[in-house]
Amino acid sequence: MKKSLLMAAVALSAMVLAVSGAQAKYTFALVPKNMNNPFFDQARDGCKKAEAESKGALECMYIGPGEHGGGDEQVQIVQDLVAKKVDGIAVSPSNAAAMAVALQAAKEAGIPVLTWDSDLLPENKDLRVAYIGTHNYEIGVNLAKLAMQVKPKGGTICIQSGGAAAANHNERMQGIRDTLSGTKSAASPGDRLTGQNGWTEIEGCPLYTNDDFPLSVQQFEDIMAKNPNLDAFIPTGGFPQFIPDANRAAVVPYKDKIASKALALVVADTLPVQIDQMKEGLSLGQVGQRPFEMGYKTMIALKDMKDGKAPPADPTYTGLDVCTPQTADTCVAK
Structure with missing residues (x-):
């Protein structure tokens, strides 16, 4: 009997150690200017690819305004994400000046922020770790x-x-x-x-x-x-x-x-x-531009930072494709 109890205790201890040692699942938000735009759909797909490759280590929360307006709704969404204490935020600011208010709260809460596609104003760039996107x-x-x-x-x-x-x-x-x-x-x-x-x-x-x-x-x-x-x-x-x-x-x-x-x-x-x-x-x-890469790379960078790795270079440019009718079949990078 004592031996059985001892074996059960050892097994339970092993389970506790396994659970406590398991990697936490991070929730990272990818916030576009609006969600009815095929450009941002590609960024979402890159974000979801990073999620799939992580094998459960991260969740890509794709969330933004249904329509693009003056940026007020997007600012409110980011403020709500800060209140929910997500693990990281990647945002393409519609209104750079207005977004700085929400990102000040994120900084105070210790939530790492990346910008993508569009950056903050020069005087507010200390509110994000880096910009990932187009030059x-x-x-x-x-x-x-x-x-x-x-x-x-x-x-x-x-x-x-x-x-x-x-x-x-x-x-x-x-x-x-x-x-x-x-x-x-x-x-x-x-x-x-x-x-x-x-x-x-x-x-x-x-x-x-x-x-x-x-x-x-x-x-x-x-x-x-x-x-x-x-x-x-x-x-x-x-x-x-x-x-x-x-x-x-x-x-x-x-x-x-x-x-x-x-x-x-x-x-x-x-x-x-x-x-x-x-x-x-x-x-x-x-x-x-290469929006798929933006969505993918922001998720990878946020996870790396949460895992204690170095932040991405600021800025991190994702490249351009210049197309003419003569090069239409070969000009876009695969």
């Missing part, structure tokens, strides 16, 4: 280079942006303006083009979509109706192309202008639905 200024540089190949002498231009308070889109706009003007502006979104190197931004631009895709299509239609001889139209995100049927209806009337290079229509992002439209002659170039 947003370089997106603008490459969009401008594509436009310059089409229009080497310059011309009239309209830039379509995501949001006035979105740091990533402001950095892209600065890259466009600096490259076209041939000068370096002091800060994003850069200095307005008023004839530098032959480039002039038309009245009413830049346009701000706030990631409202139908609005982005309507803005293109309206600006082209008012300026039928516009030389260049450059969205800093894939907004209109994310609703392909509506975008086709809007752009097809200008397909001949695009083909003859009378209109330099070049667009950010290289999702499959966008490459298809470029192949159809509805753009002359695309500059793409």
Whole structure:
């Protein structure tokens, strides 16, 4: 009897040690600007891949606003995540200044934070460990280079942006303006083009979509109706192309202008639905990001930090893909 009790006690002790020694499951939140965007869907898929590879060591909690607005709902979501004491947060701030308030609370709670896709303002970067994502200024540089190949002498231009308070889109706009003007502006979104190197931004631009895709299509239609001889139209995100049927209806009337290079229509992002439209002659170039890598790498980095490993380099850039109709089948990194 005593021997049986002793053996049971030993077995129970072994079970306790096994449970106490088992790795805790971390809950990491991936917070996009909105959840009805195919770009962010790819980031979610990368996040879920990291979850699957962890074999139960981490949970990817993909959570964000249903629609992209001014950023208030996203800030509230992050505040709620802090209150729930998640193990880590990776966020793409819609409103960089407003997000700093929520991330101050995360810092005080000891919750590690990464930004991805879009970063905080320079004065608030101490609130996150690192930025993982695109070199947003370089997106603008490459969009401008594509436009310059089409229009080497310059011309009239309209830039379509995501949001006035979105740091990533402001950095892209600065890259466009600096490259076209041939000068370096002091800060994003850069200095307005008023004839530098032959480039002039038309009245009413830049346009701000706030990631409202139908609005982005309507803005293109309206600006082209008012300026039928516009030389260049450059969205800093894939907004209109994310609703392909509506975008086709809007752009097809200008397909001949695009083909003859009378209109330099070049667009950010290289999702499959966008490459298809470029192949159809509805753009002359695309500059793409790698959102899948952003979602994947933020999860791996958060787990590494929780496990006591070194934080990721700040910034950690995930690369770009520059596409033209001639390179459409090979330009996107696999």
